[in-house]
Amino acid sequence: MTQKSYTRNNCRLCRETAPEVVWNLAPTPIAGDYISKNELNQTQEIYPLNVALCRRCGCVFILDIVEPEILYKNFKYVSSSSPDLAAHFREYANSILKNFPLPPQARIVDVGSNDGLFLREFQKKGLCVLGVDPAREIAQRATESGIETLGQYYDLTLARQLRNKRGPANIITSNNTMANVDNMTAFIQGIRELLTEDGIFVFETGYLLKLVQNMVFDNIYHEHLSYFSVKSLDLFFKNNQMELIDASCVSTKGGSLRGVAQLQGGRRRRLPSVDEMIRTENEFGLDTSEVFVDLKKRLDTQKNKLLTLIGNLKKGHKTIAGYGASHSVTTFLYYFGLGEELEFLFDDNTAKFNAFTPGHHIPILSSQEIYQKKPDYIIILAWRFQEMIIQRHQLYLDQGGQFIIPLPQMKIVCKQGALV
Numbered sequence: 001m002t003q004k005s006y007t008r009n010n011c012r013l014c015r016e017t018a019p020e021v022v023w024n025l026a027p028t029p030i031a032g033d034y035i036s037k038n039e040l041n042q043t044q045e046i047y048p049l050n051v052a053l054c055r056r057c058g059c060v061f062i063l064d065i066v067e068p069e070i071l072y073k074n075f076k077y078v079s080s081s082s083p084d085l086a087a088h089f090r091e092y093a094n095s096i097l098k099n100f101p102l103p104p105q106a107r108i109v110d111v112g113s114n115d116g117l118f119l120r121e122f123q124k125k126g127l128c129v130l131g132v133d134p135a136r137e138i139a140q141r142a143t144e145s146g147i148e149t150l151g152q153y154y155d156l157t158l159a160r161q162l163r164n165k166r167g168p169a170n171i172i173t174s175n176n177t178m179a180n181v182d183n184m185t186a187f188i189q190g191i192r193e194l195l196t197e198d199g200i201f202v203f204e205t206g207y208l209l210k211l212v213q214n215m216v217f218d219n220i221y222h223e224h225l226s227y228f229s230v231k232s233l234d235l236f237f238k239n240n241q242m243e244l245i246d247a248s249c250v251s252t253k254g255g256s257l258r259g260v261a262q263l264q265g266g267r268r269r270r271l272p273s274v275d276e277m278i279r280t281e282n283e284f285g286l287d288t289s290e291v292f293v294d295l296k297k298r299l300d301t302q303k304n305k306l307l308t309l310i311g312n313l314k315k316g317h318k319t320i321a322g323y324g325a326s327h328s329v330t331t332f333l334y335y336f337g338l339g340e341e342l343e344f345l346f347d348d349n350t351a352k353f354n355a356f357t358p359g360h361h362i363p364i365l366s367s368q369e370i371y372q373k374k375p376d377y378i379i380i381l382a383w384r385f386q387e388m389i390i391q392r393h394q395l396y397l398d399q400g401g402q403f404i405i406p407l408p409q410m411k412i413v414c415k416q417g418a419l420v
């Protein structure tokens with residue numbers, strides 16, 4: 001390990017020492033470090049990607065932590081670029097407003113608010129909104145677009161300042177952010193500090209059970225430090241003078257967890273959903289290393305099928321490209337060992353056009369260039385969006401192209417339909 005990273009030796013949530021290493025994934029560069037043409041001569045450092053399990057609380061986390069200034073050096077992701085998030089955030093905001101009636105001019109703070117996509121839904125309903133996000137440029141653009149956003153890390157000091165200057169928040173939300181926080185104790189202290197006495201903290205984060213069940217292993221990358229279960233978070237909130245009062249599964253990001261917490265002793269009753277989900281996790285054995293052995297086995301079966309297929313296609317001199325250029329694609333390419341196999345990747349995000357993938361430096365083109373390059377096969381690396389991609393590129397199939405879907409079951413899709 002370099003000075004720019006360190007290896008964690010205790011659980012992020014409960015501090016239990018000696019976590020058990022349950023899975024060594026292929027080491028990768030920083031998953032979001034897509035580079036431009038003039039950066040091609042720079043070597044990109046590769047970091048270990050080892051997953052550990054806390055035997056005490058069941059939290060799963062990566063052991064090798066890259067310093068934030070390296071990890072977020074090239075951070076460009078904006079929520080609005082994710083194909084399924086806008087509709088999801090609308091439904092999510094409406095469900096919060098329906099289930100938790102708020103006083104007039106209630107105050108909401110979103111931690112990790114990105115471009116303000118979520119807060120916009122609350123602003124429309126007349127709430128007083130404030131975003132906090134350390135990605136300064138994105139925060140500034142959000143502010144310019146009408147969602148006031150502070151470009152800094154959320155911590156106890158900021159929470160105190162906000163409380164003193166603007167008053168406490170009735171709701172604090174945090175979506176797809178908690179997994180990126182190394183010091184969770186400081187984070188939750190900041191949440192507690194800013195909430196009104198009867199306020200709620202609502203969050204969404206990747207859900208470990210769905211990661212395992214849905215094989216969404218490519219959500220594992222260095223920015224995601226933790227993979228939470230309800231059991232682990234329930235204990236964590238208890239240990240930090242808060243109480244998890246509701247939990248549910250949502251479909252975003254391949255399977256996420258939505259939770260609601262209040263200050264300990266708050267007026268709301270804990271709903272049965274929390275214990276029901278913990279029971280399901282226990283029955284599944286989510287806090288045992290066996291689930292990761294099984295996940296690896298299932299993944300490797302599909303990986304071997306795909307590599308055999310690619311070997312055969314190459315013997316027949318077929319051209320093969322990929323579709324997708326996200327953080328997940330980096331984990332995918334390294335784990336499946338596809339770095340040398342693909343001529344191009346196609347993507348729909350204009351920010352990625354003419355960039356190159358982290359480490360392997362595969363060129364990325366606009367998906368419209370499929371029709372000029374005409375590869376014989378395109379592997380849908382962004383496999384969670386396979387239906388949308390196939391629908392959008394029916395013309396590619398009509399012209400004789402074929403899609404290869406790698407997961408959850410490898411299959412080939414051509415004009416006539418799916419071939420297993």
Ligand SMILES: [Zn+2]
Pocket residue numbers: 011012013014015016054055056057058059
């Ligand atoms: Zn733990």
